[in-house]
Amino acid sequence: MSDITHPGVRPTGEEPAVGTPADGLVIAVLTYRRPEDIALALPRLAAQAGTSHPPAGQAGPEQEPLDGPAGPPATVLVVDNDPEASARPIVEQLAGTLRPGLVRYVHEPRPGIAAARNRALREAASSALLVFIDDDEVPSERWLAQLVGLQRSSGAAAVVGPVISEYEHAPEPWIEAGKFFHRRRLATGTRLDVAATNNLLLDLRQVRDLRLSFDERFGLSGGSDTLFTRQLVQRGGSMLWCDEAIVMDRVPSSRLTRGWVLRRALRSGNSAIRVNLELAGGATARLGARGVALGSGSARLVGGSARLAAGLISGSAQHQAKGVRTAARGLGMAAGAFGYVYSEYRRK
Structure with missing residues (x-):
């Protein structure tokens, strides 16, 4: 197949077009x-x-x-x-x-x-x-x-x-x-x-x-x-x-599955902590950020688990879903504090 079959479609490797208007x-x-x-x-x-x-x-x-x-x-x-x-x-x-x-x-x-x-x-x-x-x-x-x-x-x-x-x-x-x-x-x-x-x-x-x-x-x-x-x-x-x-x-x-939304919650918590650590700066600040992340993640893990348990006892789907979501995010945060990286977009 040729590199370009229609005007305006550029193949890989070409330099970006020059001469684009300044307000483009x-x-x-x-x-x-x-x-x-x-x-x-x-x-x-x-x-x-x-x-x-x-x-x-x-x-x-x-x-x-x-x-x-x-x-x-x-x-x-x-x-x-x-x-x-x-x-x-x-x-x-x-x-x-x-x-x-x-x-x-x-x-x-x-x-x-x-x-x-x-x-x-x-x-x-x-x-x-x-x-x-x-x-x-x-x-x-x-x-x-x-x-x-x-x-x-x-x-x-x-x-x-x-x-x-x-x-x-x-x-x-x-x-x-x-x-x-x-x-x-x-x-x-x-x-x-x-x-x-x-x-x-x-x-x-x-x-x-x-x-x-x-x-x-x-x-x-x-x-x-x-x-x-x-x-x-x-x-x-x-x-x-x-x-x-x-x-x-x-x-x-x-x-639209429980597995996907909970993996997304875990990844969200994990990547948020990685960003915090990246922005923390020096070694001392990063150590402090890890401590905060571990504390916050653990609190969410415990609190989310408690809400899940309450939902199971009461039959509340809202407490069950939001509780396990909070726990999954907390797990991702706590794991991030120890350097774990969850790669949601990893490829085979």
Whole structure:
């Protein structure tokens, strides 16, 4: 197969395009063996990128630019983290139906989501803004406009939007009772000190000034986005919430199991402690952080187990689910205090 079959799709190894306008915007979607998800998400992302700066004579009431006729030129960047480049065929096929240059594909074979995130940073280096979204998410109609609008009005280094879960099938009552897929909602403009990259806009000039990148030691364990955003705030950047910039997260049946949600809780606690240790600095501070982590993790493990027991006695599914979730997170934290790393994204 040739390296490029459609305009705008670049093979691995080429340097990022030069000459991108200084106000350009890149929507980065990182993917790993999810061709069906990419096929669903990519046209919707391309539609928002296309309406942010439509070709001359094509803007109309139904194609409102982000900021009038001079909205930021936007492209969609697909970073394929599968060593076998499994997303290439579907991206090439979809790109062939869109305006040339609107969609770009790059192959990042190094394993780990942190490597893919850093590839997105490099590919977008000539642009002003970079927006991360997961490959299993679908943006709301004015998602991109809302993120960009708040960043422009505030000058924030980062803007974060909410993620709302939609299920492939109705989850069992135990999972609903535990609220495992319920995420926070905040007032627009609320300042944050940590965020994920599943709905995140970055001002790349400020990211460069703050000397930020994703720590690839966290690539297979998760947590590189937690470390990145905490460092962004600690180094003086501001991060704001935009409650109108909604994306929908499609939760597959494979995640609607007790085993998956509890492993995620354990990983969340484990990676949070690893981030705390990384930010602690010197040996003395790290020793203190380990002690705090062990104490906090042990408290959650004991408290969660007690709540689980109470739930079993009373028959409360909520106490059972939330109790075991707290205990799993506490176990991950306590294990992290001793240096254990749970690699949720490890590959065979």
